[in-house]
Amino acid sequence: MNKIHCRYCAAEIPAGSINLDRLLAACPACNAVFSIADEVNALTADEQRKPHTARSEIDPPQPPTLQVTETAEKLTITRHWLTPEILFYTVFAVFWNGFTIFLMLGVLSNSSGVFVLFWLLHLITMLWLDYHVLTGYLNTTTISADSLTLQRSNGPIPSLAGNKTFDSAQIAQLYCVERRERYRQGWRFRRSPGYVYDVLLLTHDGQMDKLVVGLPHADQALFIEAALERFLDIDDVPVLGEYRGEH
Structure with missing residues (x-):
């Protein structure tokens, strides 16, 4: 993994704090802003000295969780x-829904403002929890690529991630990043709780966009990146802050 560290406090700089257009990085730990031109030049020189590796030799295997x-x-x-x-979440939702319905019966017999507010808070939580469970059972993310477009769609239940279409000809690079979740880390059933993986893309004009985020396993993100780059005939070039499967 190509990492950038702050020149002032040595903290690791996340990919979202790196501006490749201006060759600047902002440290979230000490708020310092500094140039990364030397790091970019060094990385470019190193890559030029490396022998070219055929894409077919480095494609990761297809995870069983992807079709x-x-x-x-x-x-x-x-x-x-x-x-x-x-x-x-399903088991938790069953108990929460039952408790919320039980509280509703209390609201019918006790119309005090405090009790109604207490029930409304539980109702809002119930609706969010039920939505989360339903999308988990019913939704899929579909990534489709052809010579004209790269599309991401989520459904059938609408989600905040939404759908998006990119111009295939404008995509210069795809890459993965690893990030630590700030919330609900203890509720994750993973070997390394709290880490998720995003697949991002860079356009030829230097803009960064999100293709798919929050993948629970690194092999999913790495496979999506490699498969799309191979299909769209995009050379795999290292990106600062990129996750490449090593630690």
Whole structure:
């Protein structure tokens, strides 16, 4: 992994705090802003000295959690949202829904403002929890690529991630980043709790955008990146802050 560290406090700089257009980095630990031109130049020189490795030799294996359909004209990768943690949320939702309904019976017999507010807070939590469980069971993320567009769609239940379409010809690079979740880390059923993986893309004009975020396993992100770069004939070039499967 190519990491950048703050020149002043030595803290690791996350990918979101690096501006490749201006070759600047902002340290979230000490708020320092500094140039990364030397690091970029050194990385470029190192890559030029490395022998070229064929894409077919470095493609990661397809994870069993991803379904892939590929023809000469189109590549489709589908990931179901169902994870072990959804099973935990399901059990929790059953108890929470029952308790909320029990409170509703109390509201019918006790109309005091405090009790109604208490019930409303539980109702809001119940609706959020039920939505989270339903999307976990029903939703999928589908990534489709052809010679014209790269599309990401989530459904059938609408989500905050939404759908997006990119111009394939404008994509210069795809890469993965590893990030630590700030919330609900203890509720994650993973070997390394709290870490998720995003697949990002860079356009030829230097803009960064998110293709898919919050993947629970690194192999999913690495496979999506490699498969899309191979299909779209994009050379795999290291990006500052990129996760490449090493620690």
